[in-house]
Amino acid sequence: MIDLFGNSGDTYGSQGQFTRDPYTGALVPVVVEQTSRGERSFDIFSRLLRERIVFVTGQIEDGMASLVTAQLLFLESENPSKPISMYINSPGGVVTAGLQIYDTMQYIKPRVSTVCMGQAASMGSFLLAAGEPGMRIALPNARIMVHQPSGGARGMASDIEIQAREILRIRSRMNDLYVKFTGRSLEEIEKAMDRDTFLEAEEAKAFGLVDKVFETRPENEESSGEDGSGGAPE
Missing domain, CATH: 3.90.226.10 (2-enoyl-CoA Hydratase; Chain A, domain 1)
Structure with a gap:
């Protein structure tokens, strides 16, 4: 389970969601982001790509x-x-x-x-x-x-x-x-x-x-x- 928090602006809930890497088959954590526009989910690598x-x-x-x-x-x-x-x-x-x-x-x-x-x-x-x-x-x-x-x-x-x-x-x-x-x-x-x-x-x-x-x-x-x-x- 991942537990990511943001204290201002966007927030991140804690959840036990995963997706599977298409190349390695490994489980990849999913981050669910709560924004003013609603809820969005990203695999952790896609979320880091935003950074x-x-x-x-x-x-x-x-x-x-x-x-x-x-x-x-x-x-x-x-x-x-x-x-x-x-x-x-x-x-x-x-x-x-x-x-x-x-x-x-x-x-x-x-x-x-x-x-x-x-x-x-x-x-x-x-x-x-x-x-x-x-x-x-x-x-x-x-x-x-x-x-x-x-x-x-x-x-x-x-x-x-x-x-x-x-x-x-x-x-x-x-x-x-x-x-x-x-x-x-x-x-x-x-x-x-x-x-x-x-x-x-x-x-x-x-x-x-x-x-x-x-x-x-x-x-x-x-x-x-x-x-x-x-x-x-x-």
């Missing part, structure tokens, strides 16, 4: 990437100048799906703050590092992992050769982007990406993947949310 909070959770694949990009585009249409917060807990996934989210983050006008909670591995770490400079955050027990793209190939030798060249081209592009995100040299990035490299939050900060490590939300952000890291509703 410009987007989640990248689980495997990054085409379906999930389309949902994330749709939310980013919607929030831009709602307010092109107000920052967006992206909370990441992902083991990674499909490179092209991750690049879809990345390109949309660059395409839209609002700044996108990224926050790692749990883990950001592979394409998850890529999206974390791709956030607005100065607005990339890790929580203290978050784990970040970087590595080179992986893939397999079957078929005729000529087709395998083509696919191998494509993987190498993707690796080169990813390395160049990590250089841009971190300020590290290409040699340092290639060394880190050669095998799985796991980093704690402070190590990720030192490497340049994030800018800040927060144990609690700074007080000046709780009231305004001006840095886009999930401030309280205005």
Whole structure:
């Protein structure tokens, strides 16, 4: 059961309602909001979307990437100048799906703050590092992992050769982007990406993947949310 309260303006009742996530099958709490226009219900993620909070959770694949990009585009249409917060807990996934989210983050006008909670591995770490400079955050027990793209190939030798060249081209592009995100040299990035490299939050900060490590939300952000890291509703 969830129990959310508001003491001014809109109020939230306490209720034991849930909906089911269409991708994971997990139960998702429903928030019932009492307003001057009547009662409205939202699943908890839709309610947080109203506060410009987007989640990248689980495997990054085409379906999930389309949902994330749709939310980013919607929030831009709602307010092109107000920052967006992206909370990441992902083991990674499909490179092209991750690049879809990345390109949309660059395409839209609002700044996108990224926050790692749990883990950001592979394409998850890529999206974390791709956030607005100065607005990339890790929580203290978050784990970040970087590595080179992986893939397999079957078929005729000529087709395998083509696919191998494509993987190498993707690796080169990813390395160049990590250089841009971190300020590290290409040699340092290639060394880190050669095998799985796991980093704690402070190590990720030192490497340049994030800018800040927060144990609690700074007080000046709780009231305004001006840095886009999930401030309280205005």
